[in-house]
Amino acid sequence: MTQALTLYLAAPRGFCAGVDRAIKIVEMALEKWGAPVYVRHEIVHNKYVVDDLRAKGAVFVEELADCPDDRPVIFSAHGVPKSVPAEASQREMIYVDATCPLVSKVHMEAARHHEKGLQIIMIGHAGHPETIGTMGQLPDGEVLLVETVEDVASVAVRDPANIAYVTQTTLSVDDTTDIVAALNARFPQIVGPHKEDICYATTNRQEAVKAIAPKSDALLVVGAPNSSNSRRLVEVASRAGCKYAQLVQRADDIDWRALDGIASVGITAGASAPEVLINEVVDAFRARYDVTVKVVETAQENIEFKVPKVLREPA
Known part of the structure; x- marks a missing residue:
């Protein structure tokens, strides 16, 4: 039995809506411009999705340097450092940014804090494309990364009275709560997001x-x-x-x-x-x-x- x-x-x-949109962007780009369309980094982190789009004519590369000037390129849902669209513009490439709007929201938040003269602490995972993209919105040294509660104790800020924090959108809600509590305890004047960054x-x-x-x-x-x-x-x-x-x-x-x-x-x-x-x-x-x-x-x-x-x- x-x-x-x-x-x-x-x-x-x-x-989610951001992933749905990113996949649609690649499919619509292929319809509009024909194959090949280049995609910088995996459009979303899923082999099945990437293989399916590859079969339709998408070419996945790690860097813009791997793309020809005369074919469209799409930036992945995770977001890219500012230097990437700047290079694409300079090369007069057609590019489409598939960054999830909720990730773009974090980018804009970081830019606003920077304009007010605040240094930013980012809660995220080192090496993750979203973290690289967010930190790459601002000049070197303006965004410091913390991954754990322990990191909060050792992070060296310029001025404890002038800092803000942002987070990667895909973190554990519970872990992030603990890290935010540690940041607030060490830096009572730290500025947080109006609304939770975690999507x-x-x-x-x-x-x-x-x-x-x-x-x-x-x-x-x-x-x-x-x-x-x-x-x-x-x-x-x-x-x-x-x-x-x-x-x-x-x-x-x-x-x-x-x-x-x-x-x-x-x-x-x-x-x-x-x-x-x-x-x-x-x-x-x-x-x-x-x-x-x-x-x-x-x-x-x-x-x-x-x-x-x-x-x-x-x-």
């Missing part, structure tokens, strides 16, 4: 995981290893009481031996993982178990971002 299994499907999960989609996906983790024997996050928001979901699940939380890119990555004898599995997906991959994982469970799917919805999302005007105009 097939073993019974309850699948708790987190909602919201998967694609609505990151927050919503983490809240949904907190709702399903305590009742799941195991929890799988569908997402890429280089996706910050996906990795945070695994951490959130573990902290919320799930004994086995794992990141999987595809159904093929599921470690079935580790799931031996379980009665319930939570499933969610990072903001750059398409629903087709979640369905693939659910189907893999259906093939092995007598599955009951329960959707656990903690928020509804209806946000949509417009694509840049250049793509809405005829060629």
Whole structure:
């Protein structure tokens, strides 16, 4: 007899409005200008999405230097340092910026603080493209990076009375709260954002995981290893009481031996993982178990971002 299994499907999960918009930008650029269209960095952190766009004629490169002058180039959803569009303009390239509007909001915030003479502390992950892009909005030394509560104790600022902080949009809400508390304790005059920098989609996906983790024997996050928001979901699940939380890119990555004898599995997906991959994982469970799917919805999302005007105009 097939073993019974309850699948708790987190909602919201998967694609957010910024990812949706970025993918649409590449597809519309291919329609407008034909292939190849160059994309600087993975448009979003998901191999399936990148491979799909590559098959349609997108060429993914790491630097602008790898792009010819006469083909359009798109900047990824994570944002780019100011020097990148400046170089593209100087080379008279056609470029489309697919930076998520919520990341652009952080860029503008940082610029406003800088204009007021404040030095900025950024809470983020070193080497992540979003962090590189945000820090690259301002001259060297104007944005200092902290990754942990411990970093706050050693960060060397110019003037403790003239600083502000911003955050990467895909962090763990709980970790960030602790770091902000440490910043406020060390720098009582620090200026924070008017509204939380961590984006609505990151927050919503983490809240949904907190709702399903305590009742799941195991929890799988569908997402890429280089996706910050996906990795945070695994951490959130573990902290919320799930004994086995794992990141999987595809159904093929599921470690079935580790799931031996379980009665319930939570499933969610990072903001750059398409629903087709979640369905693939659910189907893999259906093939092995007598599955009951329960959707656990903690928020509804209806946000949509417009694509840049250049793509809405005829060629």
